[in-house]
Structures are given as structure tokens and as C-alpha cells.
Amino acid sequence: xxxxxxxxxxxxxxxxxxxxxxxxxxxxxxxxxxxxxxxxxxxxxxxxxxxxxxxxxxxxxxxxxxxxxxxxxxxxxxxxxxxxxxxxxxxxxxxxxxxxxxxxxxxxxxxxxxxxxxxxxxxxxxxxxxxxxxxxxxxxxxxxxxxxxxxxxxxxxxxxxxxxxxxxxxxxxxxxxxxxxxxxxxxxxxxxxxxxxxxxxxxxxxxxxxxxxxxxxxxxxxx
Amino acid sequence: xxxxxxxxxxxxxxxxxxxxxxxxxxxxxxxxxxxxxxxxxxxxxxxxxxxxxxxxxxxxxxxxxxxxxxxxxxxxxxxxxxxxxxxxxxxxxxxxxxxxxxxxxxxxxxxxxxxxxxxxxxxxxxxxxxxxxxxxxxxxxxxxxxxxxxxxxxxxxxxxxxxxxxxxxxxxxxxxxxxxxxxxxxxxxxxxxxxxxxxxxxxxxxxxxxxxxxxxxxxxxxxxxxxxxxxxxxxxxx
Numbered sequence: 179x180x181x182x183x184x185x186x187x188x189x190x191x192x193x194x195x196x197x198x199x200x201x202x203x204x205x206x207x208x209x210x211x212x213x214x215x216x217x218x219x220x221x222x223x224x225x226x227x228x229x230x231x232x233x234x235x236x237x238x239x240x241x242x243x244x245x246x247x248x249x250x251x252x253x254x255x256x257x258x259x260x261x262x263x264x265x266x267x268x269x270x271x272x273x274x275x276x277x278x279x280x281x282x283x284x285x286x287x288x289x290x291x292x293x294x295x296x297x298x299x300x301x302x303x304x305x306x307x308x309x310x311x312x313x314x315x316x317x318x319x320x321x322x323x324x325x326x327x328x329x330x331x332x333x334x335x336x337x338x339x340x341x342x343x344x345x346x347x348x349x350x351x352x353x354x355x356x357x358x359x360x361x362x363x364x365x366x367x368x369x370x371x372x373x374x375x376x377x378x379x380x381x382x383x384x385x386x387x388x389x390x391x392x393x394x395x396x397x398x399x400x401x
Numbered sequence: 402x403x404x405x406x407x408x409x410x411x412x413x414x415x416x417x418x419x420x421x422x423x424x425x426x427x428x429x430x431x432x433x434x435x436x437x438x439x440x441x442x443x444x445x446x447x448x449x450x451x452x453x454x455x456x457x458x459x460x461x462x463x464x465x466x467x468x469x470x471x472x473x474x475x476x477x478x479x480x481x482x483x484x485x486x487x488x489x490x491x492x493x494x495x496x497x498x499x500x501x502x503x504x505x506x507x508x509x510x511x512x513x514x515x516x517x518x519x520x521x522x523x524x525x526x527x528x529x530x531x532x533x534x535x536x537x538x539x540x541x542x543x544x545x546x547x548x549x550x551x552x553x554x555x556x557x558x559x560x561x562x563x564x565x566x567x568x569x570x571x572x573x574x575x576x577x578x579x580x581x582x583x584x585x586x587x588x589x590x591x592x593x594x595x596x597x598x599x600x601x602x603x604x605x606x607x608x609x610x611x612x613x614x615x616x617x618x619x620x621x622x623x624x625x626x627x628x629x630x631x632x633x634x635x636x637x638x639x
Contacts, residue, residue, distance in 0.1 A: 255607040260605055278594060319532070327556060330549065331553055334546040334548070334549045334550065335548075340541070343538050344553060344556075347557075348564055350458075350531055351568050351570075354571050387560070397480070397552075398479070398553075398625075
């Protein structure tokens with residue numbers, strides 16, 4: 179099952195590496211967000227307090243946009259049906275999609291984080307390992323829950339706006355935990371205990387929703 | 402019997418409403434505390450405003466229950482593929498969006514009286530808001546998602562229900578009066594108990610009656626839609 183999943187993830191990533199469509203546009207969108215932040219938040223002395231929120235809002239926005247676009251690609255060529263009909267377990271389709279989306283989100287985050295540190299002079303790299311951990315956990319959390327709903331919404335009307343409407347209330351604990359973890363890392367007096375607590379929180383959140391997604395994916399995505 | 406449930410609940414609710422208004426305003430004591438300096442009883446900052454507790458807490462409990470009713474019926478729907486379960490989830494959510502609005506409004510009034518701000522980002526109020534947002538999202542999906550609305554909404558209800566412990570952990574603990582076994586409901590003074598439970602029973606009757614009516618409405622809507630589609634297929638109507 180995992181082998182098929184990896185193959186599906188590899189297929190998605192190869193399309194993306196060749197066309198670079200989603201990565202380029204969404205990463206540029208993320209960069210624009212950082213520019214907007216730097217004009218919207220004039221008080222640069224309060225940057226430590228503002229930057230965790232900026233990071234996670236940017237991850238939330240770019241995450242939903244790339245999810246919507248990635249699944250649109252399957253819809254345009256009607257290849258989602260082909261994927262679901264393929265003689266592999268449907269769960270492989272989900273896992274493959276989630277892996278590909280997680281890596282794509284991570285790629286975008288790799289652009290956003292240094293830009294935030296550079297343009298806003300934010301001390302994001304004080305604890306690079308912890309920050310990487312929470313960003314990876316967050317990217318995959320968004321990808322897991324997002325893949326389920328982007329796939330379910332594939333045939334829905336006004337799916338572009340419904341995707342965030344559905345995702346954000348469910349993902350809010352993850353965003354808040356990510357923000358609190360990042361805040362603990364960039365504070366004047368960094369508190370690693372708090373940061374680790376919220377990293378565990380996001381880890382458990384990811385695990386719980388991964389299990390739940392594996393349970394419900396087949397009944398939700400039936401074409 | 403089935404046809405009688407809603408009228409009976411409505412009558413019980415109507416009687417209960419009068420009774421709970423009486424108990425709340427004429428029977429339950431006003432909020433006093435012992436003044437530290439003089440040692441005498443004085444009205445607290447809440448005083449008369451404490452009365453809103455009798456309306457706020459039952460609504461909040463019902464909002465919480467509704468999230469689980471919607472979640473569990475959605476699981477049953479995905480499992481059994483029986484649209485009757487979907488109707489229950491949809492009807493419950495419709496009504497609890499209104500009840501959730503009441504929770505937030507009364508909570509806001511309480512916050513103004515107790516903490517002198519209209520909105521405080523404190524745990525229980527935040528939690529009610531987040532649960533309410535899930536329900537509003539559910540209602541929006543139902544209305545606007547078109548053909549696959551039922552499955553998207555069912556997924557949302559299930560994910561929302563599983564998210565409750567995370568929301569609960571995330572919001573932490575703060576200034577809100579405590580809930581649970583050591584909370585205000587369990588430890589409230591004997592004089593407040595009749596008013597609280599009467600009001601709780603009233604709103605539960607009222608809520609159940611509304612939900613049943615709404616579920617019947619949802620089912621009727623669906624049946625009309627199905628009939629129409631069938632008639633269109635048969636060419637009876639254009």
C-alpha cells in the first residue's frame with residue numbers, strides 16, 4: 179500500500195517539478211504576503227510578537243491555495259476518477275496525495291520563512307531545529323486534512339471558497355498551536371518547554387487526524 | 402405517539418419557560434459576596450447580571466451536545482448510507498447555529514458585566530466560538546456545495562467532533578467560571594438549583610422540539626427534491 183502511495187506522490191511531485199506551476203505561483207504569492215505584512219505592520223519593534231502570526235497565516239493561505247490548485251489539476255483532466263479506479267487501495271491514493279501536498283507546502287514554507295527573517299528582521303532562526311519541526315508538522319497537518327476535503331470538494335460548486343470555509347475551523351487548533359510554538363521560540367526569553375509542548379500537540383493532532391482520514395477517506399470520496 | 406412528541410415538548414417548554422422565569426427572577430438569590438473589609442454581604446459586580454447564567458449555560462451545553470449529535474449521525478450516515486441520518490445531522494446543525502449565537506450573545510453580556518469588556522478571548526467563550534464556526538461552516542457547505550454537499554458536510558461534522566478535545570486542550574484554563582464536576586453547575590448553591598435545572602429542562606425541550614421539526618423539514622425538502630427529479634426523468638414535468 180505504501181509503495182503505491184509513494185508512487186502516486188512521486189507522480190504528483192514529478193508533474194510539479196516539470197511544470198513548477200503551483201510551486202512558483204504559490205511561493206510568489208507567499209513572498210507578496212510578506213511584502214504586505216511589512217507594510218501593514220509599521221511598528222518594527224513589535225515584530226517578535228507579530229511574526230508567529232504572520233508565518234502561520236501565510237502557511238494557511240498558501241496551503242489552501244496550493245491544495246485547491248493541485249486537486250483542480252486532477253479534475254480538469256478527469257484523472258481523479260482514473261486514480262480512484264486504479265487497482266490500488268484507495269487509501270494509497272490518499273496517502274500519496276497527502277505526502278505530495280505536504281512536501282509542496284514545505285517547499286513553499288522554505289521560501290516564506292527566510293523571507294520573513296530577511297525582510298522583517300525577525301529572529302526566526304534562533305532555534306532552527308525546533309522551527310523546522312513545527313513547520314514540518316504543520317505543513318503535513320494541513321496536507322492531511324486538506325487532501326481529504328479537497329478531494330471531497332472536487333465536484334462541489336464554489337469549491338474555491340468552500341475549501342477554506344471547511345478547513346480553517348477544523349485546522350484552527352493546529353494554527354494556534356503552531357503560532358504559540360513559534361512565539362515561544364522567537365520571544366526575547368525563548369521558552370523551549372512551551373515550544374516542545376506545542377510541538378507535541380501538533381504531532382498528536384497530525385496523528386489523530388491521519389488515522390481519522392484513513393478511516394473516512396473511502397466513504398467520503400466516492401465519485 | 403410520534404406526531405404528539407413535538408406538541409408535548411412545546412407545551413412542556415411553554416410551562417417550563419414560565420416556571421423558570423419565575424424561579425430565576427423571584428426564587429434564586431441575587432449574587433452576593435462577603436466584603437473583605439466590613440465582613441458584610443454586598444452585591445458583587447455581577448449581582449443581578451448573574452441571572453444570565455441560567456440561560457447561558459443550558460444553551461452552551463446544548464451547543465456542545467449538538468456537535469456530538471451531528472458528528473455521530475454523520476458517522477452513521479457514511480457507514481449505513483442512509484439519508485435519514487444525514488437529515489438528523491443537518492437539522493441539528495441548523496438549530497444549533499441559532500443556539501450557538503445565543504451562547505455567544507449571552508456570554509458577551511456576561512463578559513461585559515464580569516470583566517467589563519464585550520469580548521474576552523477566554524477559553525470557554527473561545528471554545529464556544531470555534532464550535533459555532535464549525536457548525537456555521539457546515540451549514541454553509543450544505544447550502545452552497547451543490548451535489549456533493551452531504552459528504553463534505555458529513556466529513557466536516559466528523560472532523561469537527563474529533564477536533565473538540567484539541568480545541569479544549571488548546572484553549573487552556575482561565576477566568577471563566579469552572580465547569581465539570583467541581584464547576585459552578587455542580588457546586589451551585591442549593592437555592593439556585595431549582596432555577597437552573599428548570600431552565601435547563603425548558604431549553605432542552607425547546608431545543609429537541611425545534612430539532613425534530615427541522616429534521617422533518619429537511620427530510621421533506623429532500624423527498625420533494627427526489628420526487629421532482631423522478632418526475633423530470635419520467636417526463637411528467639418539464
